[in-house]
Amino acid sequence: MAIWFHRIFLLLLVSSCASSDFLENPDFESPPLNLSSNASSGAFVLLDQNTTLPGWTFQGTVQYVTSPDLPDSGHAVQLGEDGKINQTFIAKGDDLNYILTFALIPGGENCSSSSGLSVSGPDSNSVFSYKQNYSKVPWQSYSHNLGKWGNGEPINLVLESQAIDSDTNSTCWPIVDTLLIKTVGVTLDQDSANLLTNGGFESGPGFLPNSTEGVLIDAVPSLIQSALTQWSVIGTVRYIDSEHFHVPEGKAAIEILADTTPSGIQTATRDTSEGSRYNLTFTLGDANDACIGHFVVGVEAGSAAQNFTLESNGTGSGEKFGLVFVADKAAAQISFTSYSVTMTKEDVLCGPVIDEVIVHPLSGTASLKPTWLLLVLALLYVAVL
Template sequence: MAFWLPSSSNHSWRLPEILLFLLLVSTGVTSREFLKNADFESPPSNLPENSNKTSVALYKNNTIPGWTFQGAVEYITADQTKNISLPDKGHAILLGEDGKINQTFTADADILTYLLTFALVPGGHNCSLTAPLQISAPDTDALFSFSQHYGKEPWEVHGVYLGSWGDREFVNLEILSQSNDSTPTCWPAVDSLHIKTMGIVMPDGDNLVVNGGFEYGPDFLESSEEGILLDSAPTPFFSPLIQWAILGKVRYINSKHFFVPQGNAAVELVSGVSSGVQAATKLQAGSSYTLSFTLGDANDSCKATFLVGAQAGLTSRNFTLESNGTGSAAKFNMTFTAGPDVNTITLLSYTTSQTKDGDFCGPVIDDVILRVSHGLRVSVPWKSLIPVCLITIVCFF
């Protein structure tokens, strides 16, 4: 495997930039578009030019570039006069009864993790109940629906783990509506799909928690300022937040639109009591470890007393932060003795908070670090994780 770096005669490269480049290469992060017409801005065939309709039902003589469809499917257009708001440039697909769209894409040659970001839009006015939307791929089946309000935008952005594939295999992505027991007031619409791939995420120095800064997760959409909602993922192996299980619902936030204590990303525990994140790590039984993390607010007008429970090994403690909702943070830590086998690290919200506008919000968690106590350094088997040529480049610089 060969790696290319720009010539020093054309670029002035500093060590942090080189290390960031190497980290991106070693984790295999890519954001190229795997899906055709992922924002539905290429209209269906047989659509009349200059059509002023906000909704066009599709039939067998229509086609959507890049997609196939079945059942009740409509191509909808944003129209402020009719209170139809959509991300991106203003088109989406509404899935009515038994409505389904699907597209097959080709995976990369290397085995990578595939994460999907998409916008879920209520397909009607004053929707009190929206039929669930199902995302299906060979390794996942997930349902999404509007249940609570988490921001000012009329749509929600969600992230989901799709699966891990390679060897140029074909992957079929299906998006379909699901009828529920009661008659829905609205059917769901979908827009702005984006797939991100990611390789192995490595430990950061002597931090025993992988992805402790939450920098590795689904891509944020340029068309949204409300972050990404991540639904419950009981195991870190099938989670859109790399190496973290998700309890309840959390919001993945970035520093562009929120206050993030460290780095570019963090998680906000928004679904109230028992929402949180959980990691697992192999520790030496009977040894002493220190867990530290940053607790804050996202600068989203979430004014509350946050109570967060931290559990590490067999030790549990509660931590409190008074939030005025304008962006604040404090560091906390606890020392514990490791139990046998795998030890879990859990950070859990014990409060339910809302802004004055009624949006659900909560404490921000960031910069989770687990180290051996008393300044002892843990030896990380880097050579088994990083290609030898990468180590050579780092040493050269």
């Protein structure tokens, strides 16, 4: 019964997070209008005041890119110095978070630095930059939570380049492609068997249709602003799907990517009582992405802290672990942190997979054992008589 209920809950959770088409020309496959005849044949076409990019307005240095190496094997835009594009779309439905996923590509070769990409909504902003060793393909998928909006409200999405190095002549300006907006319910269906919300990580950013690399989620200290519902992020993690990776349960899980500093995720329980004992269980494994190594994951729950280890052969393993803790407050903190820097043979960062995180009162579980023990003893006593 418990397994059946848990799977029905996952189905409800996934259905509440359906993706919708909000943006016009999100993959830039509709070409700019009013281009000169000789300009359209180039791989990079500079847009000017006489050019119209369907669905988008732009300022500064913006180039239309044509290349077979892009995620959709077609077109994208490069935001050069002071380059900016924006589009306003209308929210549909109430109590929904709008989560953006997009492809980011470095825009040059032999550059001294890569510029950042600023992504913002009306009250949210984050800066992203292409990171070496996070993907085996020449682009990366990132996510950003645009926030909660009510039905009919306008949301202005703005993407602009942000120089990191003062020498702009040797900067790789970002290329952006394939934007996807996914709506996620602010209030998710709660699993009564689990005191954590989204413990199975089924609610998170959308996966781009032509990407096999998952979605990177950079550090987000706030649960409200995170693209991973009800979890904050330390460092960088990868949101992975069951279609391209080994996921222990459901459709999605988290792979923690520790680089020069530890990375991880953190959340808080609901409805816990200070001083009461609880049991935390989770699955620790690998994503079947050739990640071979010795994983060390530090787990903190309430007043307890413990390291867990797993020897990974990179072929999709998984093992359940548990930790008993005492709630030190009404909402006990739960965190998973990886200290192991692990890379594949292709020099791509990888790491431990976390899934099926469940917290339940220990008293409820423990009370069953004496009851069954007394029943067995009673039956034995009757049999002897």
